[in-house]
Amino acid sequence: MVRVKKKRKPAVFLDRDGTLIHDAGFLSKVSQIKLFPDAVKALKLLREAGFYLFVVSNQSGVARGYFPESSVKKANQKIQSLLKSRGAKIDRYFYCPHYPQGNVKSLSRVCVCRKPAPGMVKEAAKLYPVDLKRSFMVGDKIDDLLLAKSAKLAGGFLVRTGKGRKSAKVLAARPIKGSEVVPNLLSAVRKIVSSKGLK
Numbered sequence: 001m002v003r004v005k006k007k008r009k010p011a012v013f014l015d016r017d018g019t020l021i022h023d024a025g026f027l028s029k030v031s032q033i034k035l036f037p038d039a040v041k042a043l044k045l046l047r048e049a050g051f052y053l054f055v056v057s058n059q060s061g062v063a064r065g066y067f068p069e070s071s072v073k074k075a076n077q078k079i080q081s082l083l084k085s086r087g088a089k090i091d092r093y094f095y096c097p098h099y100p101q102g103n104v105k106s107l108s109r110v111c112v113c114r115k116p117a118p119g120m121v122k123e124a125a126k127l128y129p130v131d132l133k134r135s136f137m138v139g140d141k142i143d144d145l146l147l148a149k150s151a152k153l154a155g156g157f158l159v160r161t162g163k164g165r166k167s168a169k170v171l172a173a174r175p176i177k178g179s180e181v182v183p184n185l186l187s188a189v190r191k192i193v194s195s196k197g198l199k
């Protein structure tokens with residue numbers, strides 16, 4: 001892939017389902033896509049503050065045989081067009097189609113990209129000059145927080161949307177250093193933006 005030449009900046013890595021859009025289970029139809037309220041506002045605030053914006057999403061439904069890889073791409077394109085129609089955008093969408101116990105043979109294996117493994121973050125850092133030490137992860141699952149750790153980001157925010165309420169209980173029982181629970185994406189973003197000057 002062609003490396004995009006831009007100046008070194010921090011990034012916010014965003015989980016997709018349950019964080020940026022409503023979690024529709026294994027989302028396969030673009031008609032199921034619904035952005036969370038304030039998602040656009042949140043992305044605009046981050047953009048203004050100088051962050052790259054990347055989506056990093058586990059899409060094991062592909063390896064499980066629930067839907068083809070093309071529907072993940074279509075869904076991401078739909079999200080991007082919804083965002084663009086409102087003046088926001090994601091710089092690039094990364095997804096992991098693998099799952100060790102899947103049904104599609106070629107994708108059913110342990111990989112380096114399924115969160116919490118840092119493969120997608122590393123890929124982003126190859127393509128863009130990302131300052132990982134000043135970057136953050138926002139997601140609704142424990143694996144999103146563990147990704148922040150495995151990729152050595154500045155921190156991870158757990159939103160209470162999607163599966164977040166359940167995850168927050170797990171986190172309370174087994175805290176992960178550098179993690180913080182917030183109501184939703186916009187509240188995570190406000191914290192990220194206001195802490196930026198301190199780092």
Ligand SMILES: [Mg+2]
Nearest residue numbers: 015017018140
């Ligand atoms: Mg999620």
Ligand SMILES: [Zn+2]
Nearest residue numbers: 096098111113
């Ligand atoms: Zn993978």
